[in-house]
Amino acid sequence: xxxxxxxxxxxxxxxxxxxxxxxxxxxxxxxxxxxxxxxxxxxxxxxxxxxxxxxxxxxxxxxxxxxxxxxxxxxxxxxxxxxxxxxxxxxxxxxxxxxxxxxxxxxxxxxxxxxxxxxxxxxxxxxxxxxxxxxxxxxxxxxxxxxxxxxxxxxxxxxxxxxxxxxxxxxxxxxxxxxxxxx
Amino acid sequence: xxxxxxxxxxxxxxxxxxxxxxxxxxxxxxxxxxxxxxxxxxxxxxxxxxxxxxxxxxxxxxxxxxxxxxxxxxxxxxxxxxxxxxxxxxxxxxxxxxxxxxxxxxxxxxxxxxxxxxxxxxxxxxxxxxxxxxxxxxxxxxxxxxxxxxxxxxxxxxxxxxxxxxxxxxxxxxxxxxxxxxxxxxxxxxxxxxxxxxxxxxxxxxxxxxxxxxxxxxxxxxxxxxxxxxxxxxxxxxxxxxxxxxxxxxxxxxxxxxxxxxxxxxxxxxxxxxxxxxxxxxxxxxxxxxxxxxxxxxxxxxxxxxxxxxxxxxxxxxxxxxxxxxxxxxxxxxxxxxxxxxxxxxxxxxxxxxxxxxxxxxxxxxxxxxxxxxxxxxxx
Numbered sequence: 001x002x003x004x005x006x007x008x009x010x011x012x013x014x015x016x017x018x019x020x021x022x023x024x025x026x027x028x029x030x031x032x033x034x035x036x037x038x039x040x041x042x043x044x045x046x047x048x049x050x051x052x053x054x055x056x057x058x059x060x061x062x063x064x065x066x067x068x069x070x071x072x073x074x075x076x077x078x079x080x081x082x083x084x085x086x087x088x089x090x091x092x093x094x095x096x097x098x099x100x101x102x103x104x105x106x107x108x109x110x111x112x113x114x115x116x117x118x119x120x121x122x123x124x125x126x127x128x129x130x131x132x133x134x135x136x137x138x139x140x141x142x143x144x145x146x147x148x149x150x151x152x153x154x155x156x157x158x159x160x161x162x163x164x165x166x167x168x169x170x171x172x173x174x175x176x177x178x179x180x181x182x183x
Numbered sequence: 184x185x186x187x188x189x190x191x192x193x194x195x196x197x198x199x200x201x202x203x204x205x206x207x208x209x210x211x212x213x214x215x216x217x218x219x220x221x222x223x224x225x226x227x228x229x230x231x232x233x234x235x236x237x238x239x240x241x242x243x244x245x246x247x248x249x250x251x252x253x254x255x256x257x258x259x260x261x262x263x264x265x266x267x268x269x270x271x272x273x274x275x276x277x278x279x280x281x282x283x284x285x286x287x288x289x290x291x292x293x294x295x296x297x298x299x300x301x302x303x304x305x306x307x308x309x310x311x312x313x314x315x316x317x318x319x320x321x322x323x324x325x326x327x328x329x330x331x332x333x334x335x336x337x338x339x340x341x342x343x344x345x346x347x348x349x350x351x352x353x354x355x356x357x358x359x360x361x362x363x364x365x366x367x368x369x370x371x372x373x374x375x376x377x378x379x380x381x382x383x384x385x386x387x388x389x390x391x392x393x394x395x396x397x398x399x400x401x402x403x404x405x406x407x408x409x410x411x412x413x414x415x416x417x418x419x420x421x422x423x424x425x426x427x428x429x430x431x432x433x434x435x436x437x438x439x440x441x442x443x444x445x446x447x448x449x450x451x452x453x454x455x456x457x458x459x460x461x462x463x464x465x466x467x468x469x470x471x472x473x474x475x476x477x478x479x480x481x482x483x484x485x486x487x488x489x490x491x492x493x494x495x496x497x498x499x500x501x502x503x504x505x506x507x508x509x510x511x512x513x514x515x516x517x518x519x520x521x522x523x524x525x526x527x528x529x530x531x532x533x534x535x536x537x538x539x540x541x542x543x544x545x546x547x548x549x550x551x552x553x554x555x556x557x558x559x560x561x562x563x
Contacts, residue, residue, distance in 0.1 A: 078552030083552075091414055139291045139298075
């Protein structure tokens with residue numbers, strides 16, 4: 001498992017820490033364990049998503065300013081997933097999801113479901129959350145959730161040898177919103 | 184592996200609520216585009232979209248709820264503890280705009296994608312898994328795939344899968360900035376004179392169950408989902424692979440699962456067909472690689488020439504359209520196909536619906552980042 005709280009920019013992505021953080025943790029995992037991209041899936045989870053991009057685009061629009069096409073390009077989590085898939089030749093499923101309750105377990109469950117497919121061997125699970133802004137703080141407040149105190153991302157591999165509900169460690173204890181450091 | 188069946192659906196497009204509106208508009212080949220009055224389109228290159236209702240879109244939660252009520256009512260399903268609610272949505276963008284405009288009474292939590300799944304589950308009394316899929320134009324198709332995997336493996340017996348997008352200014356502005364919208368106000372999938380997509384209102388819900396569970400409670404299957412698959416292009420963050428590699432990989436995965444690796448039993452394909460410069464020829468080449476020499480004889484149509492692009496809802500709405508093609512024995516046309524494009528040389532069911540004995544059909548979708556999905560439906 002690898003985590004990041006800051007990351008270098010990614011070419012083509014601007015303003016937001018979301019995509020660089022995802023890239024940083026996913027990149028480490030993919031470099032550490034190269035494998036058959038056709039038998040690899042990526043699942044990306046975030047409660048709120050890339051609020052920096054979403055809200056920057058919104059405030060520009062509300063302010064009557066011209067939209068930046070780069071914000072359009074990176075407006076969905078698919079953009080950074082597409083970037084990673086190109087960089088590492090991952091041609092399996094790319095999934096992005098959001099859950100308000102125990103996102104970490106939801107991501108691991110999604111990985112386990114994907115591994116029901118005999119054509120897949122492993123799933124890169126990535127969780128990312130930004131500290132957000134007035135909108136996300138208000139939204140999370142209505143849901144009785146706390147925003148994280150700093151931007152961060154976490155990634156880990158789930159494969160047939162380390163299923164989330166078995167093996168030597170219980171990956172279900174992953175909490176994407178947990179600030180605890182993990183080597 | 185358990186068989187996955189569809190026992191109910193609810194749908195809304197710019198033509199209105201319900202299957203008959205889809206039959207009238209989509210199968211009638213009637214474009215639903217008009218200048219939208221939901222917001223000032225003065226700053227943008229076009230004013231056209233496919234919308235229904237008044238100046239303001241309904242709340243996303245209400246539209247999802249209406250479609251779900253229709254679907255669950257048709258299925259006669261009382262949500263059980265293990266009924267999953269899986270929704271393709273990026274959240275309510277109209278609420279986002281209203282928040283930043285400082286309007287009062289905004290349900291700001293509705294901007295969180297997962298909130299839409301939570302609200303729908305609460306409405307249905309479902310206490311099982313609740314997830315929002317946010318992977319853009321394959322989001323609701325991915326939700327369906329996620330349900331199919333779990334029902335087939337016995338993890339679930341039923342799932343309510345949904346997707347919704349309602350035209351609003353946030354995405355309109357983004358697609359305009361990316362010069363993706365048709366300036367002419369007409370969406371012409373696969374046509375040589377195509378000049379882009381237009382956004383449309385769309386929402387749908389489908390009830391998926393194991394065939395055994397459906398049979399046990401006396402529910403009538405409308406169709407079976409016999410294949411599903413996803414694959415990515417590994418090519419570009421926005422543009423599709425020029426050979427449609429990921430779309431072909433997704434379709435081949437789905438067809439292998441359906442026990443028909445060469446697609447010999449596919450009678451119809453509902454294409455993604457966005458009418459953008461890059462998508463349509465790439466998709467054509469991808470489908471040619473799936474069907475080989477038989478590609479000329481497989482009818483393919485894009486229904487976005489009537490509905491517009493429904494973004495996160497595209498997968499589930501087009502799943503319903505495909506279901507209706509199976510049920511009614513009619514292929515929906517590719518509307519506005521006025522100038523054949525040699526790069527899009529398939530049997531595109533141009534402009535008029537076509538009677539056909541459709542036993543099996545494939546529905547494919549593609550999204551930014553090179554994400555692709557495929558679903559194979561079989562008549563019951």
